[in-house]
Amino acid sequence: MRLCHKRISELVSQTDAEYVFWDSAELKKRTCMSWNTIQETFFHDPRFIKRKVGSKWYYPARETRAFLEQWLHEQPH
Secondary structure (H helix, E strand, O other): OOHHHHHHHHHHHHHHHHOOEEEEEHHHHHOOOOHHHHHHHOOOOOOOOOEEEEEEEEEEHHHHHHHHHHHHHHHOO
């Protein structure tokens, strides 16, 4: 069982390493949230790093993941 968890963690790390940044579609996929929910909950949080390039939003993958994990821990039960 421990070996299985280790392998899953390795695969997740490899997948994350493939992306330097996420677009909005990837953000919705990774959070399992709709765009409206994202905007209503954390999108406007000043700690949430984002950059608009042309008409498209981009989010640095590592920083976004860290922010989302912290944000979730801060939410009331």
